[in-house]
Amino acid sequence: MQELETELLHLAISKGKKNTFVQIPTASSHEGQSRREHWQSLGREQADRIGSQCVYLPIHEREDAFNLDFLDLIADAGLIYFSGGDPHRVAEIFSGSPLWEEIIKQWNSGTSLAGCSAGAMAFGGTIMGLRRSNHSPGLSLLPDIEVIPHYDKMLGWLPERVASFVLKSDSQSVLLGIDEYTALVHTDSWRRAGRGKVHVLRGSLDFTE
Template identity: 35%
Template sequence: MTTSARGKIALVGAGEYLPIMAVVDKALLADLEDTPQVVVIPTAAVPDGPATTERWAKMGVDHFSQLGVHVEPLMLRTREDANSTHIVTKLAGANFVYFSGGKPHYLLETLKDTLAWEAIKNIFGRGGVVAGCSAGAMVMGGVIFRFPQFWQTQPALGLVPDIAVIPHFNELPATLSQAIDRIDVKETVVGIDAATALVWGNNAWTVQGHGTITVFQEPKKAQYNAGQHVALAPLTS
């Protein structure tokens, strides 16, 4: 017998830590049962160098500090970090984890099959929030696309096993977004606009933010606006 998954997931198309996303993040924080303990993780930015990684960490700390909650940067840079006692202990004390954007394949290879990823799944399992923007959203699905070769995929982290995420969807060239109709993958393809989040919580998927969610699901695609429920498979545990 399966039961509805307890925690919340927020998959953001773009715009993490910007004022435009504050309303979405406030709502996620408000639903926590305990005092918010947020960690921001800039792992996806590591290939762009330490200055970029530190900048994303600072942006995350500034953003959540302005929302009035306790927040720490978690400088998880390598697979060695992802299996370290220090990192896992920090995650064990958190109830809200946020992955900022960058290089999705680096983030995926750094996290998969690690103690850190197990700790993050435990946050979700005990009612916490797992949020990811752009690259951070992509790795949460069942597969990840090898841009720009949409026809090539590899297994992702599978927190949301039945979907494949395309962030920045409203920023894609028209020819690219039209080509998605022809992608042959078993997962449902979900395009998430900038400043928009696809959120799982209260046993439903909903759109939050300022843009739309586009779902490519046979036999047709559908678009959903802020506040609407999205016709995707429910998460179970």
């Protein structure tokens, strides 16, 4: 998704933001130091490809999201990127924290914000229990949206679980299935980007292809 990330970065720069790519590895940081180093390396390589300065934020536990020293590192960032892993963990660590409040502040003033897989799931009002038995609260950046990432693969991995989410009749949220190597982007309106499809599985959402 290099082309999209470059676009998002430069959109923020055009609004006065810095040429910085802030990577947040929280979703997988519990998997050990080797995974942390893996994601840090991927972030650094992507920042190099899009011509940006990489800022790696080691938010591994909830107390890290209350570390005020990190606030300056995201001030006026061009792109803040949540990498993949466990979305429930992202919400549990960031919910109600000073760092999340600052991220929202920066986003509202022009910083681009992106989430890969777990990151995208955590932005919703509810995180679906794809691997857990129960749903859990999301960060409510987009309170009326629920996301199933890797949708084109997930149908093969967990078909019964996916079907149960689609048929859930008591939910008022929009349920989206987003294929791999695909993104749903909101600037002035919603649009699809990437090689796959965005599937509206429940509710209604208008977007351009």
